[in-house]
Amino acid sequence: MTEQTRPLDGLRVLDFSTTIAGPHCSRLLADMGADVIKIESPEGDLMRSRPVQRDGAGTMFGQLNAGKRSIVLDLKRPEAIVAVKKLVETVDILVENYRPGVMKRLGLDYPELAKINPRLIYGAISGYGQTGPAAGRPAYAPVIHASTGYDMAHLFYQQGRERPDNCGIFVADYASGAYAMGAILAAVHQRHVTGKGQMIDVSMFEALVGMLLGEVNRAQFDFEMPSRPMYGPVEASDGYVMLATASERTFQDMATAAGRRDWLSDPRFEKYADRRMNWDKFVDEFEQWSRTLTVKECVAALEKHGVPCSPYLTVTEALQDPQVAHRGSLCTIEDSAGTYKSPAPPFRFSGSPLQSGPKVAALGEDTRRVLAEAGLSAADIEALVK
Template sequence: MRLAERPLAGVRVLDYAQYVAGPFATMLLGDLGADVVKVEPPTGDAWRHYNPHAPGESTWFYALNRGKRSVTLDLKTEEGRAASARLIAGADAVVHNMPPERAARFGLDRESVRAANPRAVWNCVTAFGTEGPDAGRLGYDIIAQALSGLLMADARPEDAVPRRSGGIAMADLTAGLLTCISVLAGVAGRERGRQAPGVEVSLLGAALAVQVQRFVRIGDSGEAADSGPLTAAELDRTARTTAGADRLEPYYRCYRTADSFLALACLNTAQRRRLLGILGLDDPWVADPQAAPADEAERAARAALVDRFAAVFATRPLDHWLSVLAKHDIPSGDVRLLGRLFDDRQVTVNGLVQTVRQPGVGPVQLLGNVFKIDGTAAPAARPAPRLGEHSAELLGELHGQPTGEPTDRPTGEPSGTPGPTGTPGPTASPGTPAPAASPGTPAPSAPAASPGTPATSTRAGHSPAPGVRQLRHTAERNGA
């Protein structure tokens, strides 16, 4: 399915966000057909410099910014802010992750965006929300996980300090999903005649959302809320409680087989009873295996039952168990390494891995389009853009100047005539771009925005092409 046929075709999203949450959100919007324009400072999104394999080249950046276009603007200058306002006038949504004061200076606060374009949905990703004692506090994923309790969700007795489970940025990625949802809701509401909303998402809220089933308290528990910093004793107690609960659950866990490992998931009593029949075992607690043991004798008996499960599974190879469990409609699976999924048939036939040709690098395999539209897996997107790769193209639209030929370029061939890989394209303000930020260090100027589908060209002697006409029409419609 071509970009023009996807649900968000014709929707333009400006992404001024850096790092993970905002770029992940806009990548998903691009997968749904939006034209995502990544507005970057002269030094680029800081994620370009995180764990680089070459100067300004990072696989972490590739993963979250494929399919986008990049324009560089120095929002510290009046000229850069003016160009940004003109881009906003032709946009359907704006996403950023700046602190409120900086957003206001750069014309990206809700009021400024609404003044530039009343129909633009405004989306801001903050660390902890814009109100309360931590409103102005700097934070990234691990800090949000720490302050939300998520960092303690998988504590283990061997942990000397709290750790991120699997090193996965769960707060960041969940915030990205919530931001994507907020853009879609805003655009849908606007099309029904409502005012384009301003929506905030926080890493703190996202980290709590991940724990939605645990973050429940009925009435007054009678227990005083804990206060003060976490102690080593509390870490140890939490870890032992978690491990103790895991130790007693036989139906939702992994087991060693004769030759590998098996993941098992029985979430209802019928599945659990069928499993007991296959294994030749009896379980008095089958109706509620998550219940806390009544006493130490019950705890010991239930732990012994888990050991009997493990002993049976260890007698036969993995393929035997997968076959038998499938015949009885009991969910199970083998345990795989992530690196092997690039060639996994289930992954590839559903379009969940794609290959792009990253300029100056060559073929790069990464996550494909997670949306299968009308039964069709989307083709490969364009690669992540080079810094400022589309500046001339996008800024030329604003001034009605000729731009390059339109193309979906699924193979990632570069467009226009940008400089070599990692070299910034033209910026809206004069002067030489500032030196690149060091790995993991925020860029000194405005955060980046997400690029998207290429705009259609304007050729000398011809009327503006559809992409340019659409930009001008949208700007005029919005009173810009």
């Protein structure tokens, strides 16, 4: 491997996915060097029309699909299904996030495509998995957030709130997309041994349940809940600070920063179990100190003693952090309306580069080229394009 070889150079991906979960997975594969061919309907992925829009180009679509090639096929047409099967002969991986049963109705389910390409790794992402009584239920991330208990678990940390959050940050989509990527790459590795592909069934529901570490364990056993969540904002004179006290050493350092070493021998706080149950009283006393300081002063005092903490920043402020520039956390991608910044993958390789995008394909701009690569005749390609 040369220094210029990306980790997945040489792998080819057929991407039927739409919206967020599947496109996030295949975008990461593209960043690592895979040739990702995105199949879109004549109307295009619905994210193309979502804001932020600039001269008809959607930036969220670009973020999720930079670096992929775009072809348009109307899967209602038998000729398009024939073309897909020709493409399947040439690819390593297929990604889709339709509702279970859709690909089977099209004649493009894994058992059918494995006959054409036994080495095919077929990644399917769905709300509740491909089997079981809930398999056919329609699901977007907010529905999964509600159905897993995630929203109600999150509500516990919002003191004084009874109405569940209306969360527009689609955690289930990104989690399941990342899990799908990991499973796909594990299947690629296993194929080196067996020579055979396989199907990967990723459930958004299970991806999110897997993130509820404390909640899943508390749900199984009798557990006395603390007086107040042990993570949360503390008030300063001009705003709030988040601090995390995950260890005894951190608690000791926090007491030192506040000039309250007496907390370490206070029977309400000395032992973790007692401290957890009296956390509301502890926060009240801590804020008697933190409210005398500005956010900046409070953070400085805590960081001086090694306490993990942060001011509450807006996304705009967070993206201006010097760490972002140092790490190259944002990359530049380009669509028909110009350039803008997009998050790069959160991982780096010591022996190979990553490249996000940089180009976002226009709808169907690669149709003729990709179909020709699959061996379709010029006449067949023109018929499909028309």
